[in-house]
Amino acid sequence: MSSYDGLDLFSSGPHRFSLPGVKLRTTEATAPGIDGVRLVNLGRDVKRIEQKGRLVAENAEDLIALRDAISTVCDGRKATLIDSFGGEHVNMVIVSFVTAERIDIGGHFSLGYEINYVEAE
Amino acid sequence: MSLWLNPENVTFAGAELGGVVYLRLERKREKLIVERGDSGPQALFVDCVGCDAEFVLRRVPGEWETPPLPGTKGEITFKVARGSSRAGRVLVSADVVLVSAATELSGRKGAVQEMRFLAVSADGVSDPVRVEGLS
Numbered sequence: 001m002s003s004y005d006g007l008d009l010f011s012s013g014p015h016r017f018s019l020p021g022v023k024l025r026t027t028e029a030t031a032p033g034i035d036g037v038r039l040v041n042l043g044r045d046v047k048r049i050e051q052k053g054r055l056v057a058e059n060a061e062d063l064i065a066l067r068d069a070i071s072t073v074c075d076g077r078k079a080t081l082i083d084s085f086g087g088e089h090v091n092m093v094i095v096s097f098v099t100a101e102r103i104d105i106g107g108h109f110s111l112g113y114e115i116n117y118v119e120a121e
Numbered sequence: 122m123s124l125w126l127n128p129e130n131v132t133f134a135g136a137e138l139g140g141v142v143y144l145r146l147e148r149k150r151e152k153l154i155v156e157r158g159d160s161g162p163q164a165l166f167v168d169c170v171g172c173d174a175e176f177v178l179r180r181v182p183g184e185w186e187t188p189p190l191p192g193t194k195g196e197i198t199f200k201v202a203r204g205s206s207r208a209g210r211v212l213v214s215a216d217v218v219l220v221s222a223a224t225e226l227s228g229r230k231g232a233v234q235e236m237r238f239l240a241v242s243a244d245g246v247s248d249p250v251r252v253e254g255l256s
Contacts, residue, residue, distance in 0.1 A: 013156065013165075013166055014156040014157060014158035014165035014166050015158060015159075016157070016158060016159050017159060053156070053158075054154070054156050054166060056166060083159075084158065084159035084160065085159065104152065104154060104168065104170040105170060105171075106150075106154070106168035106169045106170040106171075106172070107168050107169070108168055110154065110166070110168060
């Protein structure tokens with residue numbers, strides 16, 4: 001089960017994570033008489049994770065509470081994100097939590113959302 | 122969809138509509154939500170958002186009759202039975218808004234008018250279509 005900062009924030013509805021690959025930051029230098037380039041490793045590039053999902057509740061009040069719980073952890077602090085596959089991503093900060101414009105009301109009350117995480121130093 | 126052939130005593134906004142061939146009730150959704158998760162290919166959440174009830178009425182209009190204007194609000198009522206007997210008759214009613222009234226001409230049937238009424242719920246939650254048994 002996915003979580004952020006040890007909190008079960010997303011289990012009310014389905015959600016998916018886009019998991020990043022690895023990218024290094026490098027600088028390249030050339031010099032006369034050298035084949036190839038001189039590569040300077042500047043470290044791994046920042047990890048960015050996108051999560052898209054839907055909060056689901058039986059009434060509007062419960063749905064707002066689910067939304068508010070995520071809003072509360074959008075405070076700039078670093079925390080550990082556990083994705084759907086059990087992958088652990090440390091030092092992640094929620095940089096955006098965007099919800100759909102309207103609550104969808106059908107058999108349930110639901111709200112689509114998108115969260116963007118960035119790995120902090 | 123429910124289809125009623127030859128419904129009796131069809132009225133809209135207090136006026137009787139004659140020459141009704143059939144009335145049908147269509148239930149439509151405004152938006153379909155299908156959500157999947159990371160666990161597998163099947164949908165984990167399906168919901169229909171915005172449910173509309175629309176009555177479609179086909180009738181042979183009177184010779185000098187003009188239909189009400191789209192946007193006219195009123196109650197639609199009619200009586201229907203399961204079979205040819207009067208047993209088990211029900212009164213169907215709903216608060217509706219007329220959204221269209223179009224007349225077409227065919228060689229065999231003559232002039233046929235199709236009227237569409239969108240039902241309005243009293244509170245946004247309860248079904249706007251009321252069905253009441255008649256003794």
